[in-house]
Amino acid sequence: MQIVNQIIEIQTDIGINIHNITPQVEAILTATRIKNGKVIVFVKHTTTAVAINEYEVRLLEDIKRHFAKLAPADAKYLHNDLHLRDVPPDEPENAHSHLIAMMLNNSETVPVVDGKLALGTYQSILFFELDGARKRQVLVQITGN
Template identity: 25%
Template sequence: MTSARSQTRSTPSTVRATSVSTATLTVQTSGCGFIDLTAEAARFIADVHARDGALTLFIRHTSASLTIQENADPSVLVDLTTVLSRLAPDDEDAGWTHDTEGPDDMPAHVKTMLTGTSLQVPVLGGALALGTWQAIYLIEHRTHPHRREVVLQFVGG
């Protein structure tokens, strides 16, 4: 158990939400894998002259997802891909009944359910408040290339 003495909190700050800015990012994937969206998210924040608030990212698909993960060691993404494949295998013997778009379709839906379709990142002083080793990723769960849309929306001042 952690004692209250080992915790600290900064003084709260308040920002009136004076703007809502929205854009759609189109991403062409090349099949299964992670695509780093951090630079595009940061560029959007700069383009809308955001200072303090929140950036929401929402992917408009059910067979691809979003996550925040480590960006320093590429083997992390390899291991995450492996664990998702173990949890929702693409093989035809897995027992999936939904296979309208191929044997990788239902596993892609399961992987999306496990990882999520939206993220929210605080924006402080005009920058994404990500940790040192964090990056924003789109995860393509389908075997073949797809065109994906991610809605970016900043709310703040």
């Protein structure tokens, strides 16, 4: 069995933004020549997430609006009492970003069948920036033969 680890770097914008990383994951898979196995996509940050869903502009806007209702950025959060915590001077008030991340996933697993991601017709691997703007890392681990 072969195991391949690779990092995808994503430069994000401030606030909630959603990136389709399916093409990058497919490119990594193609380079491995693994025909059957699995791909694990893991985000390495507490204010990011990953999910499998449709990458459609109006749906993406619906997702952002839904998250803003569930965890409004301007609500009162204890985590945002920065003066009560030992934090760097540029620490953002981002409790809402942590809460949204907890509603999503920090990893997704996709089967590999005949050298291809076994995603459905409208499925894409989506990376969610919930805080930003930052350079983010996503670990892609592919195992199989």
